Amino acid sequence: MLKIFLCHSSGDKEDVRRLRTQLLSAGFQPWLDEEDILPGQDWDREIRRAIRACDLVLVCLSRASVTKTGYVQKEIRIVLDEADHQPEGTIYVIPARLENCEVPERLQRWHRVDLFKQDGYDRLLKSLAAVAATRGGVRYDGFYAKPASDPGFTEFLRFYPDGTVLDVTTSGSAEQITKWFHADQPDLGKGPYDIVGDRITFATTASYGTIEYDGTVREDGTELHLHTLSHINGHESDGVWRFVPVKLST
Structure with a gap:
């Protein structure tokens, strides 16, 4: 902070x-x-x-x-x-x-x-x-995004200076989703994040389940390498992903 x-x-x-x-x-x-x-x-x-x-x-x-x-x-x-x-x-x-x-x-x-x-x-x-x-090691002026697993859908992360992170997997660009992307949205995952050195950990929870994240953040904030463990609608899955910043133009 x-x-x-x-x-x-x-x-x-x-x-x-x-x-x-x-x-x-x-x-x-x-x-x-x-x-x-x-x-x-x-x-x-x-x-x-x-x-x-x-x-x-x-x-x-x-x-x-x-x-x-x-x-x-x-x-x-x-x-x-x-x-x-x-x-x-x-x-x-x-x-x-x-x-x-x-x-x-x-x-x-x-x-x-x-x-x-x-x-x-x-x-x-x-x-x-x-x-x-x-x-803080992460950027606050836009979103982080990872390559889409389904055509047309992208997972976005957004970090805030108060220690909160939001996530969502959706279609559309960062500029389009920022109009409705806020903590009161029930379909967004939300949780606190913690950074110690280059290590970042957090878990986001929404109505459909929880996703746990554990990984590293580059010193300049230009990349996140995260292991994810998802507990979504009773199903569990994991993966390793690279997230990169998407700076907002608006």
Whole structure:
């Protein structure tokens, strides 16, 4: 699960709380001081520890925060120091404007997201999904598919940042099925997945039965090699399959 540090000014707390709620609902793990620092803990130490532990940082900006002195400026300096240790090309710092305001010069090298615009949050989610795809070993921006055993039918897997995987065997393209492909569909298999190193295990259950998966995922997420054991409508079968990503074009 992608860990996101929410760097912000205390004056923007209400907006940041709403952002945290949205990110939690999307399956991410946002870190917010008032929720994640326990009474009696050293504030500065926990902030530094959280920044180091998180996968990326959202620096939330407003007209008030960019001119405010205080701890938020120190927090940004800590973030910038940590950013210097990230591999080149890594998405680690995302300036997130909560309203129309200037972006501080020291943050201008990173492309910002404008959360106050209509498409702002969707653009943020695309960036977070791209980061998550490099952290968890699987891709979240599309489906995995294996060669069809029956003409016209393909088995699809889709992984989500919250640790859930869905599967279905159906006809149609990934773009066509994504319109109805969600966890509430009774004909979809659903379950939690676990990744340790290059090992991935999960089991999906639907009204017709359960399929167990055990195999490996390439480090770049471009292939899954899975042994499957199916318990479908009272029948048991197994196989070894190669799944490859099908990136959505819509």
